[in-house]
Amino acid sequence: MPRHRVTQTDVAALAGVSQATVSFVLSGRTPSGVRISEETRQRVLDAIRITGYSVNPVAQRLAGGHNQILGVFTYETTFPRGGRDFYGPFLVGIEHAAEQIGVDLLLFTSARVVEGSRRLTRSGWQRLGIADGCLLLGQHEERAELQHLLDTNYPFVFLGRRESEGGRLPYVGADYLAATKRATERAADLGHRRIGYVGPTGSDEPTSDRLSGYRALMAERGLPTQFIDPADPGQTASEIAERQLSAVLLAPEVDPDELCRALAGRGISVPDDLSVLLLGQPHHRLPGPTLWSGFTIPREQMGARALLLLSRLAGTAGAREDESTTDLHQLLECTEVAGETLTAPRAPDGSANRLPAAPEQERNNA
Amino acid sequence: MPRHRVTQTDVAALAGVSQATVSFVLSGRTPSGVRISEETRQRVLDAIRITGYSVNPVAQRLAGGHNQILGVFTYETTFPRGGRDFYGPFLVGIEHAAEQIGVDLLLFTSARVVEGSRRLTRSGWQRLGIADGCLLLGQHEERAELQHLLDTNYPFVFLGRRESEGGRLPYVGADYLAATKRATERAADLGHRRIGYVGPTGSDEPTSDRLSGYRALMAERGLPTQFIDPADPGQTASEIAERQLSAVLLAPEVDPDELCRALAGRGISVPDDLSVLLLGQPHHRLPGPTLWSGFTIPREQMGARALLLLSRLAGTAGAREDESTTDLHQLLECTEVAGETLTAPRAPDGSANRLPAAPEQERNNA
DNA sequence: ACAATGGGATTATGCGCATTATTAGCGGGT
DNA sequence: ACCCGCTAATAATGCGCATAATCCCATTGT
Known part of the structure; x- marks a missing residue:
């Protein structure tokens, strides 16, 4: 000292x-x-x-003021070992925004880990008080804890859409519904009729938003929905073959490379026999050589926007009051990716019909 | 609140x-x-x-105690945008260690940025006081600032070897000298005699350690040293050709893929005509398909060890007192990578040693 | 009988700041 | 003279904790 x-x-x-x-x-x-x-x-x-x-930020905070520190709580390890990096891109955006508005970032790495997931216990969440506010990110959050946090009136923002009673929970998410609907539409527009959805069918918001988008478009076009649970790649591949799907939407929980191998083993090649659309970056591994069609989640932008919103809620200095931080519930547009795994389906007679996908407008997230 | x-x-x-x-x-x-x-x-x-x-960690700290928060100060943006990710691996190790010993991590993202590099100004370093101690990482640190920090008696640890008067500066680094020497030795053992060093020749520790390792081995074997400044890939490739090197050591500042392309343009193929050894992971881009020979820096391990050491210096609870945290100056061994870019040199007469030489036309694209 | 221990806990104070309550000075209206 | 209103600032307090200084009381020694 x-x-x-x-x-x-x-x-x-x-x-x-x-x-x-x-x-x-x-x-x-x-x-x-x-x-x-x-x-x-x-x-x-x-x-x-x-x-x-x-x-002195410590004294400042003790005396009831703000100290220009914003917390980041992740329900899973922020930087997982072994390559798989889910939070990295978010952090990039978060850090960038933090630098912009001049706040420090506090990573709550000390939280107790229960069953592989960090928990916001009472003693844990008392620690949040160090920071002016806190960003929450993770897939396995505990609703009860969130509710409790809301009650304390502590400023925080969830990264990812989360429903809450009265919509009191501020979040910055990605518009999975629109993006999935659009992805399905692209397939349908190319002539696909047997379009399947491969992914979990849980009730968490990201999943249910994707499902809704898929269902909505299929209903609009009068096409039948087909769901496949990705328990096992081989199993999944078999089901795809069995149902004679010509296109599939893949939730991020599915490993596309793995599935592709399983499909190849059954004589199905992508995209000639099957078009594949990714509904966001896959969780599983580093990007391979394949340029998948579908959409990506603007993670950096989400991180940055979330921090900006939090900064405003927490009353942190440097917080800008522009339109981007006004809304308590923000849904960002996903980035459409043309890719090379989406083509028109084979004609019913079985002859190949290899029209390359129309080049889509590709936008870059900042 | x-x-x-x-x-x-x-x-x-x-x-x-x-x-x-x-x-x-x-x-x-x-x-x-x-x-x-x-x-x-x-x-x-x-x-x-x-x-x-x-x-309450804030009150605790104000009253002169410890609050189980360790700071992380990076001289460059921690999570750079656009893929290039230098700190990531360190952070992985740091976070893991932090979780182990139960401390939170404070990222000092608010520091003023001068000429693209963060600075520890007076007001900046006052903020360090929030944490029990601080990890410093970066390539463009300011000596004067470090000296000042040392004088304040604030606990900190540098990530990477840094010299200091009286060796008062604690650090956890990688043993570039030994690793480079060993890499050079591997080339020499295979029969290479014209081994060049491609990289900057500054006086910063990482660079000078690498140079020392190279010089030491070359001297041992009675071989002449050859240095090439990697100002421009084309230029570098030309020099390599001109000097008829059969193997080169590449500092991390050099982009090996780029150099390879330039070499190919001059009819030099790797590893048939030229063996290439990397002295650590290249800074430039995400790993490509090539499996480079040489060594890698154990970044995760360095991060973890550094945090453990810091924890001990800061007197943080949970700090272990085992041998791994005792030494104020730790040099970790680099990981040798066999790779596929190191082979025996062509025989002196010019006949191919491994594969028949395809006589290439030398092209100039200066 | 009384001072000298020493165990067992308390009171008091301050860390550096935010904030509320209060004071001091002063000119003007009546 | 007196109160009023206004400006310009200060004193006082507390945030929650660590820690030095102090105190009380039951034993023990002589």
């Missing part, structure tokens, strides 16, 4: 005023009818410059 | 003791001859359990 850091008291002494005055000048606020003359203000400012004073 | 968190005073009231007693029981320490009876201790412990008390 530094040998006696410069405190407001030191500054006050130099400027010939009281510590409180220094505090007022620094904060710029004068809540209870306190007035500071311009002359005094300048004297204090000079003293600050001379002494090189800078606020 | 929580509606009145449970404080030590609350616990004390319930247990029928004073706040100080609670503090003593919690810390386990009794610095000034204070004694607590076992019975009282139990009563306090029970009260803690009942109330669900957990310490």
Whole structure:
């Protein structure tokens, strides 16, 4: 620890005023009818410059103020070992935004781990208090905990759409519904009629949004929906063959490379026999050489937007008040990827019909 | 903010003791001859359990204690955009270690950025005080700042070997010297005699360690050293051809893929005409398909070890006192990679040693 | 009987800041 | 003279904890 850091008291002494005055000048606020003359203000400012004073964030926070620290709580290990990196892209955006608005980031790595997932226990969430607010990200969050957090009035933002009673839970998510619907539409527009959905059918928001998008488009076109649970790649491949699907949508939980191998083993090649559309970056591994069609989740942008929103909610300085941080519930557009795994289906007679996918408008997330 | 968190005073009231007693029981320490009876201790412990008390890290820190937060300061953006990810692997190790010993991680993203590199200004380093100690990582650190930090007696650890007067600066680095020497030796053992070093020749520790390793082995074997500055890939390739090198060591600053392309343009193929050894993971891009020979830097391990060391220096609870955290200056062994870009050199007469040489036309594209 | 221990806990204080309540000075209206 | 209103600032307090200083009381020694 530094040998006696410069405190407001030191500054006050130099400027010939009281510590409180220094505090007022620094904060710029004068809540209870306190007035500071311009002359005094300048004297204090000079003293600050001379002494090189800078606020002690810890004391600041203890005294009930803000300390320009925003927390990041991940329900799973933030940086998993062995390559699989789910949070990385989010963090990129988060860090970038943090740098922009000048806040520090506190990673809550000390939370107790229960069954491979971090838990926000009472003692755990007390720690959140260090930060002005907290970003929550993860797939295995506990509803009860969230509810509790909401009740405490502590500012936080969830990364990913999450429903809550009264919509009190702020979030920044990706519009899976629209993106999935659009992906399905692309397949349908090319002439596919037997379009299957491969992925879990849970009730969590990302999954149910994807399912809704798929169902909506299929209903619009009067096509039958087909769901396959990706328990085992071989099993999945067999079902695809059996049902004679000509296109499949793959949830991120499915490993496309693995599935492709299983399909190849059954004489089905992608995209000649089967078009494949990814509904977001797959969780499983680093991107392989295949350029998958479908869409990607704008993770960096989500991270950045979430931090900006949190910053506003937490009343952190540097928070901008522009339109991008106004809405408590933000859904960002996913990025459509043309890719090379989507083609028109074979004609009913079995002859190949290899029209390359129309080049889609590709947008880059910042 | 929580509606009145449970404080030590609350616990004390319930247990029928004073706040100080609670503090003593919690810390386990009794610095000034204070004694607590076992019975009282139990009563306090029970009260803690009942109330669900957990310490307020902010107050704890302000009062001069530890708060189980360790800082991470990176001189460059921690998570760079656009794929290039230098710190990622370190962070993986750091986070893992942090989880192990139960500390939170504070990322100092608010530091002022000057010329693309973060700076530890006075106001910046005052913020470090939030944490019990701080990990420093980066390539463009400022010596003066480090010196200043040392003087303040604030606990920190540098990630990467850094010299300092009196060896007062604790660090955890990789043994580039030994690893480079060994890489050079592998080439020499295969019969290479014209072994060049491609990379910057600055005086920073990583670079100078690599150079020393190279020089040492070449001297041992009585071979002439040859240095090439990698200003431009084409230029570099030309020089390699001109000097008729049969093997080159590549510093991480060099992009091996790019160089390879330039070499191919001059009719030099790797590894048939030229063996290539990487002295650590290249900075430039995501790993391509080529399996480069050479060595890799154990980044995860370095991160973890550094955090463990820091934890001990900072006196953080949970810090283990085993041999791995005892030494203030730790050099970790690099991982040797066999790879596929190292082969025996062509025989002196010019006939191919492995594969028949395909006489190539030399092209100039300066 | 009384001072000298020493175990067992308390009181008091301060960390650096935010904030509320309060004070001091001063000109003008009556 | 007195109160009023207004400006300009200060004193006081508390956030929750660590810790030094202190205190109380039952034993023990002489």
